[in-house]
Amino acid sequence: MTATSIERPFTVVSLLPHLLDTNGDAGNARVLAQRARWAGRAAQVVDVSTRADLPEHVDAVSIGSGTDAALLPARDALRTLVEELRIWSNSGVPILAVGTGWELLSWGIDLADGAVIEGLGLVAGHAVPRVSRATDDIIVSSKYGRLIGFENHARDYVGAEASPLGRVVYGTGNGDAPASGPQIEGLTMGEVFCTHLHGPVLARNPGLADYLLEAAFRRSGLSYSRGAMATSVDDTAQTVRNQVAVRLGQSAE
Template identity: 30%
Template structure:
């Protein structure tokens, strides 16, 4: 059975508050990749105060400042049991930057205030670290992932927790360290870009995990050739400038 004719439901959480680093591009990358395979995507947005969403096929939550995390925190705690059940059921989820922090156990602010997160990811985040701003490469089980990071955070994983990958290149001080978190099919990462248009391998991972729940095998095809070429060219630019230091943004 192929993906043709299938409809995949994508849920983006808090696109206004946690979508400041081009995170809508991650949703668009999933939808476009499906459409090239003669499937389709429906995109739903959950905003503060909305009713609890119905179960989607894929969940995306993006990045933002700590003020944005605070602004959605009460609503997100209302969603926490539902999100926990979805992750346990194997629904694929992508959380970038602050979205990953929100799904973690707690955040320590620069003023040393402890903010309780949703407890879905076994991580804690300290937002008073040194600044990391530049290109990076993360080697992950789904393949190499390239992009950009800009943060002042230190992420600590709980005992036995699995990182998304290891930073293998970049000059921001994180090379050699681990990036993000993975729980079942839920991935948290610091890689921006946005990450999915730059990295079709990660987009394909999310789609494949969603469709395998229907007994459908997903893999890239000739219809994705142009998307893959554009991503490859963009990645080549990043890799050619991997040693560039960003002192200001």
């Protein structure tokens, strides 16, 4: 533990929130910052649209989802930050990417009209069109606990079979179950986490938020402990998850 790591605020970068916040996913950055404050750290969210917006130090990164109309401008903006994204991912900075934000980090996006948008190539796999849009609640079994959210995507994701976020209990996730294994959701690569879950996912699943915070604190030589103020919020999130699970024919936790 160093004096510098204690004095400087815990900094969460929210990438392109003006383009990638269709489902409220930019709120994931605020969740991380607030839970860091409840754990006793000063914290801030820095909205980054260009390199000029980058803070001196980055503890965690949040990338939300956008419309297809925003795919090209968002991709072009992210390209100017690709070196930073590569450094963050290689050095253990937790990165959460949701929906099209995730797709833009991939090898690329196949569109329904046959066009292909080249991605940044930072995570394995690519997005391919679905016959019908996936719009429903989703339940995922993962090592970070049971995750519950809402999925709203027109594309499946292929090529992430080796490192999924979890196994689909209810919903679509990355696509139909392969013949050789379970239906999966999301992708993980080191401390990079990609998912279709909206909600925002960290507000509805604080266990995943705490895992990201543990990784970020550990990287700074600090120990993370959930703050007392988080208890009532987490109880509310648990109640909501249980209500959704029971409605979908699953047991409460």
